Amino acid sequence: MTRLFAWLALLAGCIYFALPLIGMTEFSLKMRRGVYSLDAYRKVFEDPSFWATFGYSLTLAAATIVVGVLLVVPTAYWVRLKLPQARPYIEFVTLLPLVIPAIVVVFGYIRLYNTSSILPLTGSAIGTDFLLTMGYTTLALPYMYRSVDTGLRTIDVATLTEAAQSLGAGWVTILAKIILPNVMVAVLSGAFLTLAIVMGEFTMAALLNRPAFGPYMQLLGANRAYEPPALAVIAFAITWGCMGLIQLVTRLAKHERAKA
Amino acid sequence: MTRLFAWLALLAGCIYFALPLIGMTEFSLKMRRGVYSLDAYRKVFEDPSFWATFGYSLTLAAATIVVGVLLVVPTAYWVRLKLPQARPYIEFVTLLPLVIPAIVVVFGYIRLYNTSSILPLTGSAIGTDFLLTMGYTTLALPYMYRSVDTGLRTIDVATLTEAAQSLGAGWVTILAKIILPNVMVAVLSGAFLTLAIVMGEFTMAALLNRPAFGPYMQLLGANRAYEPPALAVIAFAITWGCMGLIQLVTRLAKHERAKA
Amino acid sequence: MSFLNISHLEKSFGSLRVVKDFNLDVEQGEFISLLGPSGCGKTTVLRMVAGFETPTTGRILIDGQDVTGFKPNARKIGMMFQAYALFPNLTVADNVAFGLKVNGVPRAEREARVTEMLKLIGLPELGQRFPFQLSGGQQQRVALARALAPSPRVLLLDEPLSALDAKVRVSLRNEIREIQRDLGITTIFVTHDQEEAMSISDRIVVMNAGIADQVGSPFQIYNRPTTRFVANFVGTLNSFEVTVVNSTTLEMDGQMVTMAEPVTAEPGSRITMAMRPEALRLGRADGFETVLPAVVEEVHFLGSVIRVSARMAGTAIALDTFNRPDMPPPSPGQTIEIGLSGKHAFLLDR
């Protein structure tokens, strides 16, 4: 009986996610009255703004991932190795972006770096892009940190470090040859989540007034009927594809090992 | 040298979060020209919309937490106990809300449950609130599931279940007397994160046109200068307070045990 | 009819048969060990008795009642697990009381029983502690008390000592045996540690690849193993290729060995004779008629016993001798004489 209940719960969960998606997809195909067609998708792909905003967000996502990895991997490693008692605090700090609304962060930025401040970053497009990247890094931090930290949990950081040291290795060798290769999959999965977050983010980009994909989606959503669901389906397909890619990488890595 | 670098990274991380906050707080105190004052805060607290939207979001947060706990705890327990091979898939499902932008979910809802559909939920306020709660549950699902699943990881679910069974206990007893008490702290921490997310959420509430705290913050931000940072500081203080409370609960629970 | 009867028990996971035609009769109050290497099916048998696995075929009877189809919580058995099985959210007393509470025992009676149980395991003052405040050995004692509190018909022990330190392991196994004897409770104990099984069991079931190879007292299992697997798995074995001379005599590297029991093999054929390390004697002595030279290879001081590895008649052998404070052990490279007798030898089939 409980087993039945559990399966029902599972089924409910799946429907919970699948229904909106199916409804949306179905609607996006109905642009031409009475028949299913891909007209809405064609319209989206023909819109130059789609490609411009998409490319912009993709670039910023890449920058965000680079900054995030450089910030997170050495920090997480060092905390696990030398400051285990500081872990709860670091974890707390990395969770802050979840509890400080994006609006707050952006307002803070605008107040700090406006055109009349010492560092007038919001005055130029490149400066604002930099600010936005920093904001995205903040948003992605919880996922990136968790992911890397979980990756580090699967290996015995202290013992591996001491083993490498006793064999004569220095810090650079240890980080590059032992630590990074062992958390590569975790880093990739963090990078993917970052990508997904940046592509869908609306608040920051809108408030900093940059031509990102999120605001574009909302704009379309407010003014058109059939294109927005088509867009959403495309976005979903992209993220799904990325996720599949990650799975593939993980599998291949395992397969490679098993074969060797 | 690497140690120095690590400390610098840590410091940079702290500054990264602290600076906007400090800047914002400082600005929020400058409403009265030339002197620091709490005028902005007084204004915020005097605004009835503040209390209305705050109360509304709080109510929805509570509903979201209840739905989330009922959905997640039995599912996570059952998956760990009987379907360990399904765990990666379940985890994948619970991560979907992170990669499906909130906009997509809301559009899906609007298309599915609009006034001309079979289930016109968006037609009434209560129906829309229900939809919004479901949407929030989706948003909070990754955190709630992770939290509970991590909580379950700290106990040996299979052995505890078998031990209880061999002593004559049935499923209800096992869930109520053994499993739930042992993941209580995890459930609380998931509940807190849910609360933080719901209080700060903007997109869903705005698109469904409900009087929530997130849209109120944005509205204020677009039209006023000093109140928004004050509001942000208040929001931050509240979340910080919640977090402290959770810490306290955890400590007390441990203390209680140590004392006994 | 025996108290616990297992007949023709089989269990397959997919195409893998992990338990094959397992039969066992356990008398009331007996302490039985299931001994074997990991993967031999011993834990699966125990879990089928507990009800956590459903047998593919076969029956399990407790006190004449067929419990094969029963759910675990209806079998009235007590079980002790490897580790971490105490409920972390309950005090020691509440852990012990859990089974009683579930079965609806009234409060006063329950409390009296908990006090009695805590006294039995020698921890009367720790009732209000939480499991994480106890040592590993104390936790396992509480787990025993919890399993015993509802007066189960059968006590099942699933390697309860494997997570403990060597010293605690030895003292706790003796304590478990004492309590079991005092209460007279029928017990099945699963272990992969042959010393553990030998030390506390009335009878041992040696399992190999899902089959019960031999059932017998520790003395029988050790001194009269019926299969090569049992002979090798339980204790250390020296085996020698010897030639049959006649029905009582074997020839070993030119020396004659007189066996206590008649040899059935053809004279002239080559067979395998086995002796335990303690059956070999350092030097000459009464009753050890055959003496062979040997060269010491390694000497391992183990405490009360010194194990000498040597080469004798072309075979690497192990010999156990007691430590003597007035006589240091031989050194590697030294040539020694080893005495042995056919009385302490047994023959191995193929």
Add this chain to the structure above:
Amino acid sequence: MSFLNISHLEKSFGSLRVVKDFNLDVEQGEFISLLGPSGCGKTTVLRMVAGFETPTTGRILIDGQDVTGFKPNARKIGMMFQAYALFPNLTVADNVAFGLKVNGVPRAEREARVTEMLKLIGLPELGQRFPFQLSGGQQQRVALARALAPSPRVLLLDEPLSALDAKVRVSLRNEIREIQRDLGITTIFVTHDQEEAMSISDRIVVMNAGIADQVGSPFQIYNRPTTRFVANFVGTLNSFEVTVVNSTTLEMDGQMVTMAEPVTAEPGSRITMAMRPEALRLGRADGFETVLPAVVEEVHFLGSVIRVSARMAGTAIALDTFNRPDMPPPSPGQTIEIGLSGKHAFLLDR
């Protein structure tokens, strides 16, 4: 001057002094064990030699060179850890080659050395496997090969066997000892298992609460313990309260015991005499002049040895006797005679 010299080593964590004035001289090629209960400071000493902990005071010299201030990667030591220390992203061969690569050994030489090392540990064909494809015992062998590959000056072993099964533990410890003897590498081995330490060490340092209680060969440590702690920690001990009669004779429950070494205590005073379980003899025998009656309480069949727990002269004692296939052990409740001799006894200080 010895090869490895540790003098006046101290280590405090906060106000806690975990190692107190530790001194040790190790000869080239010697196998030394640090033995003690958990928390006695043995691992801290090893980690200070490895360079993972900085001594509060004291010096460590290897081959005449003061390495006290050296970083771990500059000490040229090899280390083996408890478990999980192989680099999971590298193959077995790459793991073994790691230290050589870091030290800039050219490729051809490196490969030859790896092949040699894999042959040494008996796994020549597993070079291309990954650690997760190996058993626990194989992993620890690879860890040994990796530590030995760069030809370290000292080999440090931090309980490398504690995560393994009983049977693997015994065979691997003997293998490690053989390889160590073949290479003649100076080795320090940390363990809490007294049998392990006794079985493979040239000398043992028994540690207690940060202090080296006794340093000596296994035979000395076991048969001539200098402190009560050592006597109790290493092996099992029977201790009897006896009265001094004169400088060679003690009175024990009305029977006289003649000691081999003179007794310095005042005649008439009560002192503690100790004997190992194997020094007590079941029944009468030559050379065991004193005979006392005893009642058997428990009999534990351990394989080659049978341990009898009995009550003699008001004291609970343990007696070890070898298994004899033709003579079953005594049963609980039986009255037996136990022979003993002052030659095998030693006195314990307060």
